[in-house]
Amino acid sequence: MKRYQALADDIAASIRDGLLRPGQRLPSVRRTSTARGVSPATVFQAYYLLEARGLVRSRARSGYYVSSAPPALPPEPDAASQPDGESRPVDVSELVFEVLESAMARDVVPLGSAFPSPQLFPLRKLGRAMASAAVHLDPWSTVDELTPGKVALRRQIALRYRIDGLQVGADAIVITNGALEALNLCVTALTQPGDAVLVESPCFYATLQSLERHGLRAIEVPTHPRDGIDLDAMDAAIGRHRPKACWLMTNFQNPLGSAMPDEKKRALVERLTRHGVPLIEDDVYGELYFGERRPTPAKAYDRDGLVMHCASFSxxxxxxxxxxxxxxGRYLREVARAKLTATLSTCVPAQLALADYLAQGGYDRHLRRLRTALLAQQGQYLEAVARHFPEGTRVTRPAGGYFLWIELPEGADALRVYRQAADMGISIAPGPMFSVRRGFGHCLRLNCGHPLDERVEAALATLGRLAAASAGIA
Amino acid sequence: MKRYQALADDIAASIRDGLLRPGQRLPSVRRTSTARGVSPATVFQAYYLLEARGLVRSRARSGYYVSSAPPALPPEPDAASQPDGESRPVDVSELVFEVLESAMARDVVPLGSAFPSPQLFPLRKLGRAMASAAVHLDPWSTVDELTPGKVALRRQIALRYRIDGLQVGADAIVITNGALEALNLCVTALTQPGDAVLVESPCFYATLQSLERHGLRAIEVPTHPRDGIDLDAMDAAIGRHRPKACWLMTNFQNPLGSAMPDEKKRALVERLTRHGVPLIEDDVYGELYFGERRPTPAKAYDRDGLVMHCASFSxxxxxxxxxxxxxxGRYLREVARAKLTATLSTCVPAQLALADYLAQGGYDRHLRRLRTALLAQQGQYLEAVARHFPEGTRVTRPAGGYFLWIELPEGADALRVYRQAADMGISIAPGPMFSVRRGFGHCLRLNCGHPLDERVEAALATLGRLAAASAGIA
Structure with missing residues (x-):
């Protein structure tokens, strides 16, 4: 983060905490410059940024004043989705590829990206662990433990499971090329072409791509933006379609940000166990919680080995x-064999580097910093949405992760907003990417994993205007 | 390589070159010790090793003498395989998994392994490149160029293509998690479940696993241990079965070691182009040639973008x-998209490390050393096979790579030899692993990528005895 952004964030926090009150004058640029030991130009930049965020206003020849009140946030979405309960062959990929390809250039404002800012991660410290692992690599380590992955890393992961109250041994883990490969291996292990899989509605587009790749049918199940999938609807869909698996993101779901309460997860596992349907649990955001403790994976309630818990460090x-x-779980052998025939093994020095980093400690300290940054950014993005998006907009307040799910007013067309924004160098993820039915035509997912600087602020203002125009609001 | 092994190899070379002649006495241990600047113990070990290899004999109280003549090598296999031309669903995996799992322990003699000794590679120098890449990683490089892979590495690969006379630009390359993922992506891009693919007979078991994983049928085509697939038989199979692809290893095929002459490759591509059948070219061994220059990939003759050239640094x-x-080739878009949905991206620091290593130069020097070592080892293994295997054995002399393909005498059962050897801590790769028909029941593949030390020599002697017993030879 740049110096002026840090300064602006500090002042914004003081405003939020009431240390600086509405109408109060900010210290002069010179005083702040001296007090903080930064250049006057940096202070100016910080003040401009705060003004762009609507937190302060400038008065000619008089300085900057705290705005009278932060804007009220738009309401949250308050109903579960209502997919039609049909099973469909999956064919979303063209749209998804188009969106992903348009979002990948460095100069695009990455509101449609699936990644948080890479500057939030301890890449230099990791790099030193990688350096040590690579220079001291035991040659024989390149040919053993190939398919399950390095036991040193599996042990560290098992240790984290233990801390979270789960009994998962190092021997029950397979290391993969990111969570995406893990999820694909689960699908390979469980299904044959033509089988059906239950998914959330909306669900992560990579889930749909994976099902399409495997020649599977998807059944979208009603899902609430706060607490996730509707269990009764799930029961009914299982009875009707006899799916081979249920694929869910239990914590801070992408794109909704929904999180299933612990009791609901327990009930989920009980019901799936009764049906004998395995759960592919995509839990890549579980560590990014804003609350007191890591939300439990559904895997914690699994007695029969039916939950396949997938995660990553990405x-x-x-x-x-x-x-x-x-x-x-019980599909260990099938998954290990699928890994062997898919990519054989995962980069050995990278595995050893992560094992070494984790063994040194420091991961939890980094995670605390990361969560604090993401929570602060979520607040800034929510306020920016309040400032710029039209009346009738709804937006989620996830308890973790770095996505906001926005329902635009009736009549707005997210695909049209997406195309217009793309032409202006702004990426977003339009709702229909997240549905096999191409539902959610008035919704979009915003990434708030990047610091909210002027460029992002301007992009959000542009999006708000495009959304209003699309909804026919002047 | 250990010091005594290097000394033994030197002396063996002198014997092969005629500098030391049959019947001649080796210098005394003390003299060699002084001349070479090594300990007497090292010289003793080297002489023991030469004795184990049958190159010298000891006479009591008199020293070591060069054996009267090196044993004549067994003849080469001299006929192409004769598969029945049928198209079959693939179901080889149980046997292959069993063999691979039994071969992976560190204490097993790795004659069935698919890897050469990891000590033949410049892992420390690579480690330093990795250290530099990881410590200086640009954070944004972790989120751009994700799916095709880092352009710095693709440029280095394009440069090597250019040196070998191929016009393949950096933009025409997709980086993958090893060649295995590359091959799987080609299959995903070209086929639907139930389609048929042409393969060599025998062919690499991972090919069969990939076809099985994708729900495909395999058609084995007659293949000669010296010059590869029979083009007329291929034509006939294409006419009969209308396969969606042809998957071949054109250079130093695994397991045969066969290499298609350039003119044959040109004809191969012409014929496939006429049929409109794409070629998946698995060329992971092409750099391991023993001749004057790298054998050309079939890709060099491709005018229509129908050849998908797969390789790796592994x-x-x-x-x-x-x-x-x-x-x-012309399937770039389909392959890139398949990569995106399979594993999204390949380890970024590892890509940058290899790009850096390649840019520094030194790869060709390493390759020259590696080829020299592999050629020397092939000679030693061939002589050991001559010493220990029964009359009637045939063995290939590949012009590159590190596999020998052995035809045991009529009646021998390679699966039985494999099981008996596995119980004794020796791995081999029995012929039926390499065939969808479970053919090649009297054949096996030997890995000569590991230095031939006493343990390997003893293992080869054991294998020879087991083979003789299995063939009913006293």
Missing amino acids: KTLAPGYRIGWVAP | KTLAPGYRIGWVAP
Whole structure:
């Protein structure tokens, strides 16, 4: 983060905490410059940024004043989705590829990106662990433990499971090329082409791509933006379609940000166990909680080995290292064999580097900092949405992760907003990406994993205007 | 390599070159010790090893003498395989998994392994490149160029193509998690479940696993141990079965070691182009040639973008890094998208490390050393097979790579030899692993990628005895 952004965030926090009150004058640029030991230019930039965020206003020849009141936030979405309960072959990929390809350039404002800012991660410290692992690599370690992955890393992951109250041994884990491979291996282990899989509605587009790749049918189940999938609807869909698996994100679901309460997770596992339907649990955001403690994975309630818990370090520690894993329960053998025939093994020095980093300690300290940053950014983005988006907009307040799910007013067309924004160098993720029915035409997902600087603020203002125009609001 | 092994190899070379002649006495241990600047114990070990290899004999109280003549090598296999031309669903995996799992322990003699000794690779120098790449990682490099892979590495690969006379630009390459992922992506891009693919007979078991994983049928085509697939038989199979792809290893095929001459490759591509059948070219051993220059990939003759050239650094430079690639010709878009949905991206620091190593130069020097070592080892293994295997054995002399294909005498059962050897801590790769028909029941593949020390020599002697017993030879 740049110096002026840090300063602006500090002042914003003082405003939120009431240390600076509405109408109060900010200290002069010179005084702040002296007090903080930064240049006057930096202070100016910080004040401009606060003004862009609507937190302060400038008065000619008089300085900057705290705005009278922060804008009220738009209401939350308050109803579960209502998919039609049909089973469908999956064919979403063209749209998804188009959106992903348009979002990947460095100069695009990455509101549609699936990644938080890479500057939030301890890449230098990790780099030193990687340096040590690579220079001291035991040659024989390149040919043993190939398919399950390095036992040193599996032990560290098992230790984290233990701390979270789960009994998952190192031998019950397979290391993968990111969580995406883990999830694909679960699908490979459980299904044959033509089978059906239950998913949330909306669900992560990579889930749909995976099902399409495997020639599967998807059944969207009603899902609430706060607490996730509707269990009764799930029961009914299982009875009707006899799916081979249920694929859910239990914690801070992408795109909704929904999190299933612990009791609901317990009930979920009980019901799936009764039906004999395995759960593919995608839990890549669980560590990014804003509350007191990590939300439990559904895996914690699994007695029969039916929950295949998939996670990774890509969103929490080591973007670009591509290290994920799966604890596949009773399907361990099938998953290990699928891994062997898919990619054989995962980059050995990267595995050893992460094992070494985790063994040194420091991961939890980093996670605390990361969560604090993401929570602060969520607040800033919510306020920016309040400032810029039209009346009738709804937006989620997830208790973790870095996505906001926005319902635009009736009549707005998220795909049209997406296309217009793309032409202006702004990426968003339109709702229909997240549905096999192409539902959620008036919704979009915003990434708030990047610091809210002027460029992002301006992009959000543009999006708000495009959304209003699309909804026919002047 | 240990010091005594290097000394033994030197002396063996002198014997082969005629500098030491049959019947001649070796210098005394003391003299060699002084001349070479090594300990007497090292010289003793070297002489023991030469004796174990049958190159010298000891006479009581008199010293070591060069054996009267090196044993004549067994003849080469001299006929192409004769599969029945049927198209079959693939179901080889149980046997293959069993063999691979039994071969993976560190204490097993790795004659069935698919990897050469990891000590043949510059892992420390690579480690330093990795250290630098990881410590200086640009955070944004973890989120851009995700799916095709880092352009710095793709440029280095394109440069090597250019040196070998191929026009393949950096933009025409997708980086993968080893060649295995590259090959799987090609299959995903080209086929639907139930389609048929042409393969060699015998063919690499991972090919069969990939076809099984994708729900495909395999058609084995007659293949000669010296020059590869029979083009007329291929034509006939294409006419009969209308396969969606042809998957071949054109250079130093695994397991045969066969290499298609350039003119044959040109004809191969012409014929496939006429049929409109794409070629998945698995070329992971092409750099391991013993001749004057790298054998040309079939890709060199491709005018229509129908050849998908797959390779990796796993066997030539960087085992365990899991960096491969594919130049998929006209299927670039389909392959890139398949990569995105399979594993999204490949470990970024590992890609940058290899790009850096390649840019520094030194890869070709390493390759020259590696080829020299592999050629020397092939000679030693061939002589050991001559010493220990029964009359009627045939063995290939590949012009590159590190596999020998052995035809045991009529009546021998390679699966039985494999099981008996496994119980004694020796791994081999029995012929039926390499065939969808479970053919090649009297054949086996030997890995000569590990230095031939006493333990390997003893293992080869054991294998020879087991083979003789299995063939009913006293």
